[in-house]
Amino acid sequence: MFFYRKPKPWQGREADVTPRALYINRRQIMAAGGAVAVTGLVGCGGSETEASTSAESTASSTAAARQPAPPSGGLQYAGTGYSVPDPLTPIDAVTGYNNFYEFGVDKSDPARHAHEMSVDPWSIEVDGHAGRTGRFALEDVVDFSALEERIYRLRCVEAWSMVIPWIGVPLAGVLQQFEPTADARYVAFETYLDRREMRGTRFPVLDWPYVEGLRMDEAMNELAFLAVGLYGDVLPNQNGAPVRLVVPWKYGYKSIKSITRISFVSQQPETAWNKAAPNEYGFYSNVNPNRAHPRWSQQTERVIGGNLFNRRETEMFNGYSEQVAHLYAGMDLIENH
Ligand SMILES: Nc1nc2c(c(=O)[nH]1)N[C@H]1C(S)=C(S)[C@@H](COP(=O)(O)O)O[C@H]1N2
Ligand SMILES: [Mo]
Numbered sequence: 001m002f003f004y005r006k007p008k009p010w011q012g013r014e015a016d017v018t019p020r021a022l023y024i025n026r027r028q029i030m031a032a033g034g035a036v037a038v039t040g041l042v043g044c045g046g047s048e049t050e051a052s053t054s055a056e057s058t059a060s061s062t063a064a065a066r067q068p069a070p071p072s073g074g075l076q077y078a079g080t081g082y083s084v085p086d087p088l089t090p091i092d093a094v095t096g097y098n099n100f101y102e103f104g105v106d107k108s109d110p111a112r113h114a115h116e117m118s119v120d121p122w123s124i125e126v127d128g129h130a131g132r133t134g135r136f137a138l139e140d141v142v143d144f145s146a147l148e149e150r151i152y153r154l155r156c157v158e159a160w161s162m163v164i165p166w167i168g169v170p171l172a173g174v175l176q177q178f179e180p181t182a183d184a185r186y187v188a189f190e191t192y193l194d195r196r197e198m199r200g201t202r203f204p205v206l207d208w209p210y211v212e213g214l215r216m217d218e219a220m221n222e223l224a225f226l227a228v229g230l231y232g233d234v235l236p237n238q239n240g241a242p243v244r245l246v247v248p249w250k251y252g253y254k255s256i257k258s259i260t261r262i263s264f265v266s267q268q269p270e271t272a273w274n275k276a277a278p279n280e281y282g283f284y285s286n287v288n289p290n291r292a293h294p295r296w297s298q299q300t301e302r303v304i305g306g307n308l309f310n311r312r313e314t315e316m317f318n319g320y321s322e323q324v325a326h327l328y329a330g331m332d333l334i335e336n337h
Helices: 013-033 055-065 109-116 171-176 272-276 321-328
Strands: 037-039 076-078 123-128 134-137 148-156 160-170 186-191 211-215 225-230 244-246 259-265 300-303 311-313
Touching (some): 076 148, 160 171, 171 225
Parallel strands (some): 123 259
Antiparallel strands (some): 037 076, 123 134, 186 259, 225 244
């Protein structure tokens, strides 16, 4: 049955071409101008400016890229050095093939139902071991004038992967502004919960609200990121609007969506999937091809956006060993999965 399914548009090989071209252009712009503001890339096609960039016209498009963002709803952001050689996952797949169980367990449910969630205005409750606690508007948590892009690999524990151009800010700076104390050894996150707006939460699939956590040194690592956008525009609700975590060296479920609470705690916090199946999902959840899930291998992954048989080898820490391996020196990563 699986093989007779009509392929989704993004499952065709040619679907890779446009995002790949944009990705190369982005790098050329950055190489030419350093960390210039690359503005106004909206949706999959990109802005006229950027989509028409070619190797021969790099100089002129660098100038164009310095223009302020057009009044398109797109975000203004700077490029950074965080990228990967793999092609970007087409935006239709990034926004149409999702895990956001609050809206249903099928991959197409979040795109169909997440619009029912109200995300504006948005506030985040900050509590626990920190100098500044209380309820903060999203704009006071995330500095929207300091957004940057990060192209990260996302590896779901279900053995599929994507490459996504996120827009956001490093998590470390966000956490530091709350002045965590020495007792803050972990940071815990909680997802918004409204049973009327999130139809999936009317069923006891997980113990709602969805919760996640990191050890403080993991949270302070340069790779840990708070995203408010992707593909140059604000986050679609199904991807965790208006603000979600992105922890690229860990399985996707650590990257908690639609965050409404940040807690600085002294004990390792509970996490949604660990509570549901502790044998299958640990607290650390670092991508590790050597630790099989009890029900399937983690050695390879299906590359979403390629054809159905497009697989790649899964890398330790999802390919981010250089940045994060030191966090786990001396730890048994099979036991501490
Ligand atoms: N609140 C919440 N956050 C969540 C999930 C979820 O079900 N609820 N799913 C996780 C899983 S399993 C993955 S793989 C990623 C998927 O992110 P994406 O849909 O933006 O690709 O979100 C993670 N964050
Ligand atoms: Mo996942």
